[in-house]
Amino acid sequence: MSRSITLGQYMPGESLIHQLNPRVKILALLMMLAVMFIVQTFYALIFLLLFAVLLLASSGVPFSYFLRGIRPILYIALFALVIYFFFTRGGVVLLRIGFITVESDGVREGLFVVTRLVALVLYSLLLTLTTTPLSLTHGMGYFLKPLKYIGLPTDEVAMIMSIALRFIPTLMEESQRLMRAQLSRGADFESGSIFRKAKSLVPLIVPLFISAFRRADELALAMEARGFRLGARRTRLHEDIIAPRDWAVLVFVAATLAAALVLNI
Amino acid sequence: MKNRPEIAIETRKLAYHYPGEENISSPAVYGINLSVKRGEYVSLIGPNGSGKTTLLKLFNALLAPTDGEVLVEGISTTEEESQTEIRRNCGMIFQNPDNQLVATTVEEDIAFGLENLELPSPEIRKRVNRVAGELGLEHLLKHPPHLLSGGEKGRVAIAGILAMQPSCILMDEPTAMLDSKSRQDVLGAVRRLNREQGLAVVHVTHFPEEAARADRVVILHQGRLIEQGPPALVLNNLQLLHQLGLQGTASSELAALLRTDGFSIPQEILNCQELVQSLCSSELKN
Numbered sequence: 001m002s003r004s005i006t007l008g009q010y011m012p013g014e015s016l017i018h019q020l021n022p023r024v025k026i027l028a029l030l031m032m033l034a035v036m037f038i039v040q041t042f043y044a045l046i047f048l049l050l051f052a053v054l055l056l057a058s059s060g061v062p063f064s065y066f067l068r069g070i071r072p073i074l075y076i077a078l079f080a081l082v083i084y085f086f087f088t089r090g091g092v093v094l095l096r097i098g099f100i101t102v103e104s105d106g107v108r109e110g111l112f113v114v115t116r117l118v119a120l121v122l123y124s125l126l127l128t129l130t131t132t133p134l135s136l137t138h139g140m141g142y143f144l145k146p147l148k149y150i151g152l153p154t155d156e157v158a159m160i161m162s163i164a165l166r167f168i169p170t171l172m173e174e175s176q177r178l179m180r181a182q183l184s185r186g187a188d189f190e191s192g193s194i195f196r197k198a199k200s201l202v203p204l205i206v207p208l209f210i211s212a213f214r215r216a217d218e219l220a221l222a223m224e225a226r227g228f229r230l231g232a233r234r235t236r237l238h239e240d241i242i243a244p245r246d247w248a249v250l251v252f253v254a255a256t257l258a259a260a261l262v263l264n265i
Numbered sequence: 266m267k268n269r270p271e272i273a274i275e276t277r278k279l280a281y282h283y284p285g286e287e288n289i290s291s292p293a294v295y296g297i298n299l300s301v302k303r304g305e306y307v308s309l310i311g312p313n314g315s316g317k318t319t320l321l322k323l324f325n326a327l328l329a330p331t332d333g334e335v336l337v338e339g340i341s342t343t344e345e346e347s348q349t350e351i352r353r354n355c356g357m358i359f360q361n362p363d364n365q366l367v368a369t370t371v372e373e374d375i376a377f378g379l380e381n382l383e384l385p386s387p388e389i390r391k392r393v394n395r396v397a398g399e400l401g402l403e404h405l406l407k408h409p410p411h412l413l414s415g416g417e418k419g420r421v422a423i424a425g426i427l428a429m430q431p432s433c434i435l436m437d438e439p440t441a442m443l444d445s446k447s448r449q450d451v452l453g454a455v456r457r458l459n460r461e462q463g464l465a466v467v468h469v470t471h472f473p474e475e476a477a478r479a480d481r482v483v484i485l486h487q488g489r490l491i492e493q494g495p496p497a498l499v500l501n502n503l504q505l506l507h508q509l510g511l512q513g514t515a516s517s518e519l520a521a522l523l524r525t526d527g528f529s530i531p532q533e534i535l536n537c538q539e540l541v542q543s544l545c546s547s548e549l550k551n
Contacts, residue, residue, distance in 0.1 A: 134369050166369045169411040215364050222365035225325050225357040226425065227349045227381035237376035237393065239386040 010132050011061045016245065017130045018059065022139030024246040028253045029127045036120055038260040042108070045115050052122040061129050069125040070118060077114045084110030137161040138240070156230070167215070174211060178204050273433045273465040274324055274355065275300040278333035281319055292331070293319040294488040303432060304463035306456075308476035308496070311485035312510050317469045320485070321435045324467065325357045338432060353382060356426030357435040361442055362418035363410070371413070371421050372397070372406040378429045396428045400454055416447030420454055427458065433465040434458075441471065452478075473500055473514040477535045484509070497533035516540045 012018075017025075032048075039045055056066055084106045091104030128136070141158035148154050179189065182203055189200050279297040294316040301307050309317050322328040323335050326342040335342045337351045356378075359365045368374040372393050379389045397403050400420045410418060419439060426434055434455065440448040452475065458464045468479065476482050482499040484492040486509055492499055500506070500513045503521050512518060520534040523544075530543050 132369075134373075162369060163367065166367065166410065169409070170363060173411065218359060218361060218364040219367065221327060222357075222359055223367055223377075225327055225352055225359075226367075226378040227352045227429070228377070229349070229381070232381070233383055234380045235383050235389065236380060236386060237373055237389045 011065060011129050013060045013130065015059045015130070017055065017126065019245075020249060021240065021242050021246045022131050022135040023142050023240070024242065024250055025127050025131060026136075026139045026143065028249055029123055031253045031257045032123050033120060035257050035260045036116055036123075038257075039265055041265050042112060042115075044260070044265045045112065045119065049115060049119045049122070052119055052126065055126055056122065059126065059130050065129055066122065066125055069129070070121055073117060073121055077117055080113055080117070081110045084113065133165050134162055137165070142240070153231070155234070163219070167212075170215075171208065171212060175204065175208050178207055271303050272336075273301050273303050273305070273338065274467070275336045276323075276333065277336075279320075279323065279330050279335060280332035281316075281323055281328060282331045283319075292488055294323070294485075297333070297490050299483065299490060299493075301433065301465050301467060303465055304459070305481065306459050306466045306479045307468065308479035308482045309467060309469045309485060310471070310473070310476050310482060310511060314487075315485040316488040317485055318437050319488075321357060321437050321467065321469060324433075324435055325355055326351045327357070349382070353378070353429045354431050355433045355435060356429055356431040358419075358422050358426060358437065358439045360438045362415065362422050362439075365422050366410040366418060366425075369409055370406070371402060371408050371410065374410065374421055375402075375424045375428050378425055382429065392428045392430075396424045399427070399458075400424045414447060415443045416450035419443060419447060419451035423451065423454055423458075431464070433467065436466065436468045438469055438471060440475065473512055473517075474536075476500060477514050484511075497535055500535060501532050 020028075036045075036048060039048065056063070085102050086100060086106070088106030088109055089101075089103055090106070091108070093101050093103050094107065095102040131139070137158055141154055141161075144152070144154045144157070183189070187200065187203060189197065189204075191197075192200070276297050276299050279299075280292050280295045282292045297320065309320065311317050319328065323330055323342065324337065326335075326337075326348045329343050337355050340347045340351060342348070342351055366374050367377050375393045375396060376389050379392060384392075393406075394403075397406055400423060402417070402420060402424055405413065405417060405421075410421065413421065422439070423434070436455065439451055439455075443451065455466060455468075456478070459466050466479075468475065470476055477496045477500055479496055481493060482496045483490060484499065484505070492502065492505060501517050501521075503513050503517065506513055513521070514535055516536050516539065517534050520530045520540055520543075524530050528544070529547055530540070534540050534543065
């Protein structure tokens, strides 16, 4: 059962995007998001969207994963379209139903906003689908580093995150085991009102918490036994190297951002 | 005496009280004088609550002695600044392999201790690959721990310790939660390291058959060391073992029963093979 549990959305692969440094990917994404908000013309936006599709294809991640990622925003997109179509005035009247009109400016702006939304999500998916949750954590941990100077233990936070990631499947397995144990003794998690269902989860949550605390205790001991010390300096197995290709990507994205700013397209 | 290199762990009049424990008269361990030679395989047996785990934690500097001292490679565990060195030297493996794997992939987990030692990345990579090779884990390096079998998890735990190049491994019932195949898998790996690399092993176990394969068996009872010696002697002292609620190996128990029925079987029987041999030879004599 545990084999079906996937963490985050990561899809393993060997593409160039997979191999980029996670810090670079995060930074590049932020810049691309900025570009998306800067461009004013439809053509530029379509170009960015097509470019995203090109990158998706090169990442080797099955297309269905991207479609699945986009599905949650469909309703938002639909809602935005309706609002823009019916409430934005200006341009030629395209459709008139009684006192309700659909005008060309509304259609144009609605489509523009929705295209931008889809492009934003696609670029974000490109990051989350090609980066392991762990390297994503390390990458974000890097950008949080300045917070160290105001007393936030950023290395420890990164360690906490990675241990949490490590134990999610273990605890899920455990909760399934507990659930089966309670079911075999006649527990009922399915029927009744929401309130009753929530109440029936108590005999599941309490033992889960107790065992999680016991695990935490043992894990802390094991970490200490292997020489872990709070606040001590540590090295890493995977060196966090910014390779030439990472620089190339950064320069390319930065140039795109500059172009968007200067050309005012 | 202090720097004799052939001693891996030495304790002198070691005693430990858990803080907050009300009954001062019954410490967790008391008056332990024990030395483990380099390359020696020592089994630690005793009833529950006899202080076996406490003793291991004292060896690993997870606990500091209340009285007496523990010397690991001649260094006292009370010296704060040498703790990391002691833990490197004397790795500890716990009962539940699930709760001692820290990282999200096998290779990161093996590297965990090395990262704490602040080794440079290329050196960590080299050692991780070497240790993974020794324990047959090469094909699992990128796997997350929850997809491993019990025996594989056990071997990953050992690999994480071994990568730190210790002179001694402490094992706290590492096989209690494993099926018999995984048990063979883990113990086979440890025994090989013990023989081939001269790694000292202190193995806490509830299985007499596991204890029987050690160089020396030590019995703890109520925090005191009450008996030690070669397995053939200690595990055949059935009177003492039964008194403590322990048992000899199946073969030594059977041999004792046969003896009371008039068979002439030597005292030092540990496994089936020895039992069969002595039975057959006595049969032939008749």
